[in-house]
Amino acid sequence: xxVLNKLWEWKELLVKLSMFKVTFLSIILEAMPFILIGxxxxxxxxxxxxxxxxxxxxxxxxxxAIVTASFMGLIFPVCECAIVPIIRRLMKKxxxxxxxxxxxxxxxxxxxxxxxxxxxxxxxxxxxxxMRALMGLVAAWALGLILSFADLKNEELLRSTQSVVSTCGxxxxxxxxxxxxxxxxxxxxxxxxxxxxxxxxxxDVGKLLIMGATLSALFKSFVPRALVMGLGQNEIGxxxxxxxxxxxxxxxSEADAFIARTFTGVFSTGSILSFLVxxxxxxxKNFMMLSGTFKNRFxxxxxxxxxxxxxxxxxxxxxx
Amino acid sequence: MNRLTRYIWPGLxxxxxxxxxxxxxxxxxxxxxxxxxxxxxYASVAVLAILSVxxxxxxxxxxxxxxxxxxxxxxLLPILTMFINTDTADSANVAFENGVIMFNxxxxxxxxxxxxxAIEEVTGTASEVASEESSxxxxxxxxxxxxxxxxxxxxxxxxxPFEEALKNTNESGVYFVDDDEFIKFIDSMHRNMNEYIDRQxxxxxxxxxxxxxxHDELVVGRMMMFCCAADAQIAGLLAxxxxxxxxxxxxxxxxxxxxxxxxxxxxMTDTSFDIPYIIxxxxxxxxxxxxxxxxxx
Numbered sequence: 001x002x003v004l005n006k007l008w009e010w011k012e013l014l015v016k017l018s019m020f021k022v023t024f025l026s027i028i029l030e031a032m033p034f035i036l037i038g039x040x041x042x043x044x045x046x047x048x049x050x051x052x053x054x055x056x057x058x059x060x061x062x063x064x065a066i067v068t069a070s071f072m073g074l075i076f077p078v079c080e081c082a083i084v085p086i087i088r089r090l091m092k093k094x095x096x097x098x099x100x101x102x103x104x105x106x107x108x109x110x111x112x113x114x115x116x117x118x119x120x121x122x123x124x125x126x127x128x129x130x131m132r133a134l135m136g137l138v139a140a141w142a143l144g145l146i147l148s149f150a151d152l153k154n155e156e157l158l159r160s161t162q163s164v165v166s167t168c169g170x171x172x173x174x175x176x177x178x179x180x181x182x183x184x185x186x187x188x189x190x191x192x193x194x195x196x197x198x199x200x201x202x203x204d205v206g207k208l209l210i211m212g213a214t215l216s217a218l219f220k221s222f223v224p225r226a227l228v229m230g231l232g233q234n235e236i237g238x239x240x241x242x243x244x245x246x247x248x249x250x251x252x253s254e255a256d257a258f259i260a261r262t263f264t265g266v267f268s269t270g271s272i273l274s275f276l277v278x279x280x281x282x283x284x285k286n287f288m289m290l291s292g293t294f295k296n297r298f299x300x301x302x303x304x305x306x307x308x309x310x311x312x313x314x315x316x317x318x319x320x
Numbered sequence: 321m322n323r324l325t326r327y328i329w330p331g332l333x334x335x336x337x338x339x340x341x342x343x344x345x346x347x348x349x350x351x352x353x354x355x356x357x358x359x360x361x362y363a364s365v366a367v368l369a370i371l372s373v374x375x376x377x378x379x380x381x382x383x384x385x386x387x388x389x390x391x392x393x394x395x396l397l398p399i400l401t402m403f404i405n406t407d408t409a410d411s412a413n414v415a416f417e418n419g420v421i422m423f424n425x426x427x428x429x430x431x432x433x434x435x436x437x438a439i440e441e442v443t444g445t446a447s448e449v450a451s452e453e454s455s456x457x458x459x460x461x462x463x464x465x466x467x468x469x470x471x472x473x474x475x476x477x478x479x480x481p482f483e484e485a486l487k488n489t490n491e492s493g494v495y496f497v498d499d500d501e502f503i504k505f506i507d508s509m510h511r512n513m514n515e516y517i518d519r520q521x522x523x524x525x526x527x528x529x530x531x532x533x534x535h536d537e538l539v540v541g542r543m544m545m546f547c548c549a550a551d552a553q554i555a556g557l558l559a560x561x562x563x564x565x566x567x568x569x570x571x572x573x574x575x576x577x578x579x580x581x582x583x584x585x586x587x588m589t590d591t592s593f594d595i596p597y598i599i600x601x602x603x604x605x606x607x608x609x610x611x612x613x614x615x616x617x
Contacts, residue, residue: 018410019417021401026352026549028398029340033360036367117546195374202371203329207391210398220550225417255546258553258616262419 016221024217030252031081031209031285038082039201042089043194051094062098066144069103070110070137077111080253080280081209084289085201091154098148101302102140108253108280109136118276121257128273131317135277139309146305157298208292212285216250238271239314243307246279247287253280270318278310323379325388330375332395337368339399347610351411353548354615408608412526412570415543415552420528483508486516494576497523502542502614506555509579509596516579521598524606527571528554529564538564540575540598542614552613558582561600574606 059065078086087104091097108114115129122128231241242263251259260275282290282303290299340361343349349361482504486495497505502523509516525540541556559577567573577598 015410015413017404018406019413021404021406022352022410022414023550024401025398029343029349029353029361030357030548030550033357033364036364040367192374195371196378198367199329199333199371199375203389203391203395207394210394214397217550220414220417225419249550251551252547255548255551258546259418259551262553 019221020217023220024213027213027216027250027285028210031079031213032206034079034081035085035205035209036198036202038078038085039198039205040194041082042085042201043197045086045089045093046197047190047194049093054090054094058095058099062148063145065096065099066102066141066148069099069144070106070140072103073107073109073111076107077113078107080108080286081289083107084286084293085205088158088201088293091158094154096148097152097154097157098144101147102144105143105281105306106136106140109133109277110140114253114257114280117254118257121261128276131273132276135273135310135313135317136280138313139277139281139306142309143302143305152298157294159293159295204292205289208288209285212250212283212288215284216248219248235268235270235318236315238267239274239311239318242267242271242275243278243310243314246275247283249279250283250285251279256280268318270314270316273317274310274314277313278306281310282306323382326379326382327376328388328392330372330379332392332399333368333372333375335399336395337365337372339402340365340368342402350611351549351613354545356615356617357547408572408612409570411549411552411612412543414549415554416528416569418551418553420530420539420541420554420556483512486519494520494522497521499542499609499611499614503544503555503616506541506557509557513581513594513596517581519579520576520601521579522574522576524572524574524609525556526554526608526612527567527569527573528556529569534560536560536562536564538567540573540600540603543612544616545613546616549613555614557596557598559598559600561603563600563603567603567605572606572608574604575600576602 059068083104087095087100090103091100110133115133118132119126119129228241228245231237242260246256249256249259256279257276260272263272263275287299287303290302294302340349343352344361344365349358353361482501485501486508502525505521505523523540525542528539528541529537530539537558537560539554539556540559541554543552544555545552559575561575575598577600580597580599581594582597583594
């Protein structure tokens with residue numbers, strides 16, 4: 001009997017491992033092209049966009065800059081996997097944190113593909129689409145304003161893993177004249193440099209993606225759905241559970257609406273919205289990737305702030 | 321040894337190239353991600369190959385860091401994972417954990433006011449239907465009103481190939497729903513319920529049961545993928561069969577059934593909805609299709 005029990009447990013473990021493989025590999029494969037795209041864009045920005053250009057085109061009015069950044073997803077519907085290397089590069093070029101973060105959290109929500117998939121998933125419910133978009137925007141603006149008032153310097157926030165000489169952030173020392181590197185006119189496309197930086201970014205961001213995907217796949221494979229469903233039976237509990245789920249599942253923002261749909265009728269509207277808003281902004285995958293870019297203290301505080309903002313807005317929705 | 325360290329990272333990237341090519345050649349890629357992402361995957365393979373070659377060139381010139389990075393071990397994990405044996409049942413287990421979509425069959429959230437001009441929302445979850453029946457133990461209430469008219473644009477409907485094909489078939493014949501039409505089939509059954517009463521359909525699907533289904537009820541559906549296998553869910557119709565108890569979650573079956581509807585009374589209201597319901601005339605075990613997924617476009 002004991003042997004049979006052990007065999008059964010072993011069989012169950014194998015099933016869970018297989019589920020882990022399917023989930024894990026699918027997340028990695030789906031995200032990898034976007035990580036590469038983001039790394040490539042980041043490298044191109046590094047080569048062709050100077051700090052002077054950033055300063056020239058950045059709106060002087062902080063609030064206007066925050067609002068503009070929050071709508072960039074309508075023009076550049078970048079996947080949340082691609083956004084981290086781009087944000088890192090832009091900040092190294094001088095984009096302030098109070099513009100970078102609203103850009104980062106809003107692009108995965110305020111983009112036509114995500115909003116349309118939300119519309120389809122909820123059977124033409126424009127109300128839910130508007131609410132998702134509005135909550136995303138309000139959260140982005142609130143984050144931008146808070147960070148603006150906090151008056152944080154990029155150098156204090158970014159992780160410094162490279163030597164002083166290497167200003168481009170590729171992790172290698174450049175024995176070149178820094179002035180020449182930053183302002184020398186580019187006569188031909190520096191392909192080797194772009195490739196080198198892309199590789200470096202891909203390594204830095206990719207390893208964190210793998211860590212996040214591992215945690216997400218483990219949760220999905222070993223924590224039964226019935227347990228999650230049972231936890232969200234009251235309004236506050238449902239919001240907390242859905243936010244936790246959004247954080248752990250690390251779903252693509254184009255698909256999360258369909259998963260959220262299956263919770264309607266069991267979870268409150270506010271909690272469904274918290275899932276739809278929090279997930280694109282921050283999840284395990286993004287948290288890991290951000291940890292490689294920013295200092296741990298900032299990432300932790302930012303994550304807590306996002307959770308708090310989404311919780312407050314979701315609670316208001318439930319009350320209304 | 322230090323010089324060889326420079327070759328680890330390009331070696332890993334090249335391994336990724338070969339692993340992805342293996343998935344493409346063995347037709348396994350479509351089981352993991354939506355086919356619309358295939359183009360991006362092919363481009364990623366090319367980019368990774370180029371990056372690998374560039375890194376190998378640098379290593380041969382002794383350029384770059386010789387330091388072993390622990391992150392290399394992380395990049396090894398997906399490669400090692402590929403050696404875990406999986407089959408269709410494992411993909412199905414992932415989809416089961418995401419729940420079932422029966423399109424308009426999902427219960428509308430009572431806190432949301434659905435725009436009456438939007439696509440109809442007329443049903444509830446199968447579990448609520450089952451619990452309503454088991455708790456109330458009342459027969460179908462003839463006085464129930466249908467709430468939520470079908471407000472589809474007829475012109476839009478006529479442009480949908482599946483519905484056009486269905487209209488052109490003999491109404492007394494059995495319409496076989498193939499994989500490409502399955503999502504449209506599920507959607508159309510909900511959107512045009514009254515139009516298809518007593519029509520017979522034949523399709524292949526996977527069995528899914530919820531704990532609170534009646535003993536003779538089951539969903540026969542397909543695993544529907546939106547972006548990747550991690551977000552796949554079961555999409556199907558609630559069905560009734562005297563042989564339902566013989567089949568368990570994950571069994572593949574071929575069914576022939578007659579389309580019907582079932583009244584569902586919304587709790588604490590006097591309104592009710594009709595939900596799609598297939599009365600199965602025949603159900604047989606069958607082989608799982610080569611590609612168990614249907615892909616949401």
